[in-house]
Amino acid sequence: MTPILATDRLSRSFGGLRAVNEVTFSLAPGARQALIGPNGAGKTTFVNILTGVIAPSFGSIRLAGEDITRLSRHQRVRRGMVRTFQVNQLFPDLTPLESVLLAIFERDGKAANLRRPAWREEAAAEEAAAILARLKLADVMDLPTAEIAYGKRRQLEIAVALACRPKLLLLDEPAAGVPDGERQDIMAAIAALPRDVAVLLIEHDMDLVFRFAERIAVLVGGTLLVEDVPERVAADPRVREAYLGESLDGRAA
Ligand SMILES: Nc1ncnc2c1ncn2[C@@H]1O[C@H](COP(=O)(O)OP(=O)(O)OP(=O)(O)O)[C@@H](O)[C@H]1O
Ligand SMILES: [Mg+2]
Numbered sequence: 001m002t003p004i005l006a007t008d009r010l011s012r013s014f015g016g017l018r019a020v021n022e023v024t025f026s027l028a029p030g031a032r033q034a035l036i037g038p039n040g041a042g043k044t045t046f047v048n049i050l051t052g053v054i055a056p057s058f059g060s061i062r063l064a065g066e067d068i069t070r071l072s073r074h075q076r077v078r079r080g081m082v083r084t085f086q087v088n089q090l091f092p093d094l095t096p097l098e099s100v101l102l103a104i105f106e107r108d109g110k111a112a113n114l115r116r117p118a119w120r121e122e123a124a125a126e127e128a129a130a131i132l133a134r135l136k137l138a139d140v141m142d143l144p145t146a147e148i149a150y151g152k153r154r155q156l157e158i159a160v161a162l163a164c165r166p167k168l169l170l171l172d173e174p175a176a177g178v179p180d181g182e183r184q185d186i187m188a189a190i191a192a193l194p195r196d197v198a199v200l201l202i203e204h205d206m207d208l209v210f211r212f213a214e215r216i217a218v219l220v221g222g223t224l225l226v227e228d229v230p231e232r233v234a235a236d237p238r239v240r241e242a243y244l245g246e247s248l249d250g251r252a253a
Contacts (some may be wrong), residue, residue: 012066080167
């Protein structure tokens with residue numbers, strides 16, 4: 001089967017620092033994969049290269065078999081690669097419903113068309129409501145985003161991403177900054193994402209990682225150390241060394 005994502009020796013240097021170093025990596029359609037690694041390992045840089053935020057110094061990226069290395073961010077989104085950010089990037093004054101509708105109109109090329117037929121808007125409103133319900137945001141969908149709980153805002157980011165109809169969803173620390181009580185809701189929402197969407201999750205909380213992931217990739221100092229099923233990753237001595245002082249014991253149970 002053609003991987004949904006395949007990178008070949010993808011690299012990016014900043015001055016003398018090799019932030020991402022010859023990463024060759026692939027993801028199957030519908031994958032549930034985590035990307036872990038210590039602070040500064042290059043995880044966000046990897047996602048920034050994948051999504052076209054920054055250019056690679058070297059290497060290539062294929063999405064569903066197509067070379068997208070030189071495509072714009074927008075073209076990548078259109079082809080089904082969508083991400084959320086480590087730091088929340090929502091419009092505070094819009095409601096969740098408006099934010100998701102905007103993403104739907106944008107996806108359908110209708111953003112600037114104020115004369116779209118009413119039936120089209122109804123279809124979009126229904127789709128938006130379904131996405132918001134899936135992310136447990138129905139009760140807050142008409143409130144200004146600035147007024148809803150932080151955990152819900154992070155769920156809204158996933159809702160906006162889903163409105164782009166991704167084939168591959170890249171989640172950069174979706175639970176970062178979220179209070180403990182709300183983290184479980186976010187992980188439940190991620191676990192309940194449509195099964196045909198491949199998910200690459202960057203996350204530091206190993207409990208969340210090992211509960212979610214069917215495979216785990218470990219990036220250390222820009223280099224892909226290992227990519228395997230959770231049990232083998234947890235048992236790998238190189239991974240244990242990279243996480244010096246942190247216990248991975250029992251996490252793969
Ligand atoms: N635009 C940039 N210019 C210069 N150096 C950068 C830039 N972006 C990232 N770096 C450096 O590249 C390395 C990798 O950073 P990156 O943010 O990708 O790590 P990360 O794995 O996402 O870390 P964290 O877990 O803390 O989010 C770091 O040393 C960082 O300082
Ligand atoms: Mg990061």
